[in-house]
Amino acid sequence: MKENWQILPWHQNLWQSLMGQEQSDRLAHAYLLRGVPGVGKFQFAKALAAQLLCEHIETEYACGHCKECELVKAGTHPDLLFVEPDAAGKPIKIDQVRRVNEFARKTAQQGGRRIVVMNPAEAMNINSANALLKSLEEPGNNTVFLLVSARAGDMLPTIRSRCQLLPFSVPPTDVATKWLSEHITDQMLIEQLLVLAGGAPAFARDMFDQGALELRGKLINAMADLFRGDITPVELAKEWQNTDSSQLLGWLASWLDDVVRIGLGAEDSSIRNRDLTKMLNYLSGKAPVKTVVRLRDDTLEQRQFILDGANLNIQMMLEGIFSRYLDLVI
Ligand SMILES: [Zn+2]
Known part of the structure; x- marks a missing residue:
């Protein structure tokens, strides 16, 4: 468990400034940990x-x-509350926020602070957001809110404005590469990831x-099958609906x-999926930019619906996307 309480190395300055606030008793009662997914915000909040x-x-x-740490480790610390959706993509419900408000009103059982970690706050x-406002406006003694968000722009401005912002940025490539080298030995793979x-x-x-690269490789092969006519969009959608x-x-x-x-004639260096140049050039040669832009935007829109927890018929949605992908080449 201990390693989970350390921050990622490129957040050292942020950590130091918070420790400085704590030592001089200037800790804010609410922080918004904001940044793109996967930069270590939640890990920082837990630490x-x-x-x-x-x-x-x-x-x-x-x-x-210590006794406090043992309780935190066991997940039973009475002064620490984690608030997360029941399942990924589902909302944080008003009942959950009511429990937060109740928690924030009470005095710490261990005599110290009470901490609420909410992830993802958006x-x-x-x-729910309106219910939380009350606690943010009149925080209980020594309660600290840590709201974690990759999409803080989607949050109520009134919530955001009551939090001190902690910006989490993507580290320089050499720092990220060095950190990943401790987990992965293949440098080419690190670069690609x-x-x-x-x-x-x-x-x-x-x-x-999670083996995402293998999965991506499988999808690339499946798309090649689709373009060759070896598989139909319907079959492909059926195959991929559960991923x-x-x-x-x-x-x-x-x-x-x-x-x-x-x-649009962009430089090679701006192409992100450089391992797929052949397929990308093939598609580019077949379809007008306007059509590709429309499909890209619609694909991103469907993705957003999923992230927002919309109840979609995944198979039908994928059928539509794969059909239009196929239309690009015929
Ligand atoms: Zn301790």
């Missing part, structure tokens, strides 16, 4: 929560063995752990994005 509850304020991170619907993850190292590592659709649509959109770039 900070543990550190603020730990008995040993002199250690750089939570000590991992999952609050309008009612970082491109696919938009430079976010933790996202890149997750993709590696992570947001990831699938993300790849399909990212390829189209590259096709658009090629169509």
